[in-house]
Amino acid sequence: MKELKVDPIKNGTVIDHIPAGRVQRVLAILKPRATDVVMMGMNFSSKAMKKKDIIKIEGRELTQNEVNSIALIAPAAKVSIIRDFKVAQKSRVEIPKRIEGLVACPNPKCITNAEPMMTIFNLEDCSTRDLACQYCERVFTADEMTHI
Amino acid sequence: MKHLISMRDLSADKTLQLLKLAERLEKDPSQIDLSRRVMAAMFYEASTRTRMSFESAMKRLGGEVIGMVGTSGTSVEKGETLADTAKIMARYSDIIVMRHPMEGAARYVSEQVDIPVVNAGDGANQHPTQSLLDLYTILKSQGTLKGLKLALVGDLKYGRTVHSLAYALAPFKPTFYFVSPKSLRMPAHILSDLTQKGVSFKEKTTIENIIPEIDIMYVTRIQRERFPDREEYEKVKNAYIITAKLLTKAKDNMKVLHPLPRVNEITTDVDSTKYAYYFDQAENGVYMRQAILATLLGEAK
Numbered sequence A: 001m002k003e004l005k006v007d008p009i010k011n012g013t014v015i016d017h018i019p020a021g022r023v024q025r026v027l028a029i030l031k032p033r034a035t036d037v038v039m040m041g042m043n044f045s046s047k048a049m050k051k052k053d054i055i056k057i058e059g060r061e062l063t064q065n066e067v068n069s070i071a072l073i074a075p076a077a078k079v080s081i082i083r084d085f086k087v088a089q090k091s092r093v094e095i096p097k098r099i100e101g102l103v104a105c106p107n108p109k110c111i112t113n114a115e116p117m118m119t120i121f122n123l124e125d126c127s128t129r130d131l132a133c134q135y136c137e138r139v140f141t142a143d144e145m146t147h148i
Numbered sequence B: 001m002k003h004l005i006s007m008r009d010l011s012a013d014k015t016l017q018l019l020k021l022a023e024r025l026e027k028d029p030s031q032i033d034l035s036r037r038v039m040a041a042m043f044y045e046a047s048t049r050t051r052m053s054f055e056s057a058m059k060r061l062g063g064e065v066i067g068m069v070g071t072s073g074t075s076v077e078k079g080e081t082l083a084d085t086a087k088i089m090a091r092y093s094d095i096i097v098m099r100h101p102m103e104g105a106a107r108y109v110s111e112q113v114d115i116p117v118v119n120a121g122d123g124a125n126q127h128p129t130q131s132l133l134d135l136y137t138i139l140k141s142q143g144t145l146k147g148l149k150l151a152l153v154g155d156l157k158y159g160r161t162v163h164s165l166a167y168a169l170a171p172f173k174p175t176f177y178f179v180s181p182k183s184l185r186m187p188a189h190i191l192s193d194l195t196q197k198g199v200s201f202k203e204k205t206t207i208e209n210i211i212p213e214i215d216i217m218y219v220t221r222i223q224r225e226r227f228p229d230r231e232e233y234e235k236v237k238n239a240y241i242i243t244a245k246l247l248t249k250a251k252d253n254m255k256v257l258h259p260l261p262r263v264n265e266i267t268t269d270v271d272s273t274k275y276a277y278y279f280d281q282a283e284n285g286v287y288m289r290q291a292i293l294a295t296l297l298g299e300a301k
């Protein structure tokens, strides 16, 4: 088991299959608390992805909402909830139908970039991962988005 | 319908209701009374024509108008947020008509206030009252919206008006000729949307040969500010100049439309031909805006 390269955790969350090089961005979105014990693994070899990153968070179970917030930058991530060293629950991340306050609108003429307000994007197409800004109505691919 | 922000929100049914009401109001404006109702015009950039058209619409139905044009001397200049300005305007009035250079501004304001909001243009995004008045103008001049042949001429790349019109007409099975210089072609994503909707179109770089076929010629201005390069602008600025002579082979029912102001793209000798319809188009804007104001204020019967 390649995952054993990082110490197993007793209780918490493992996020596997993060594209290599994006582990820090994933952590920036998840905003671990000061008390969370976090292990990062980078550039592990992977059959599906060649190279991948892994995060383990000891003592904290991420909710599906928290998990989904990383879907834009780690669409293939697999999330395992660990209880007493065993996988209690497995899930994949899913881009939410509506994304609020998480990413900035890439359109510089968009009102969201001028007023103190929250961005809202609606998922147009699950397969292409196209997102439409609720305000300027422009459509962007997930890869164009930057997290706030 | 609480607000009018984007043509995307408007069902075909609602569009037809607005067209019918505009027609009724043109015949007899006295059937709707907006007296003691106040329209607030929040114009963050000057657009004299649009603002006056709204004012005329409101006043001819007995209503009152307050407002601002530009931000100098207002609380906006002191750093007030758009949301705060809008909330105050909502306390002073019954409906907000808003123009703003940033895209999505009207949608945002509509989420902040309890009164109806009309988008009178948000940057390059939407200008739904223009789209509706164009539909009304086409319907009125041709007696139908179905199966028409239309040439859209000029700046098709940046022209919000023509993009919006292409979408608004799509359900009515039109045939489009998109006439523009190569550098100002209709954007690819719009062409692919239209193909998906089963709309037939051809792209052209000259207008002469299609004039005998079309019912509507919609001309737009090629704007200097769209070109970072002066030389590029000089090359295309006079690409399509519509003259009376050019129209001699047009069908009897053919009408020339233009959102105005024109510069030189339609010569004045066209004005006295039966094809000129752009001044009627401007007048139609008042009837359509009356229909919109009355509907949003809950007075449409």
Ligand SMILES: [Zn+2]
Residues within 6 Å of the ligand: A105, A106, A107, A110, A111, A112, A133, A134, A135, A136, A137, A138, B104
């Ligand atoms: Zn936007």
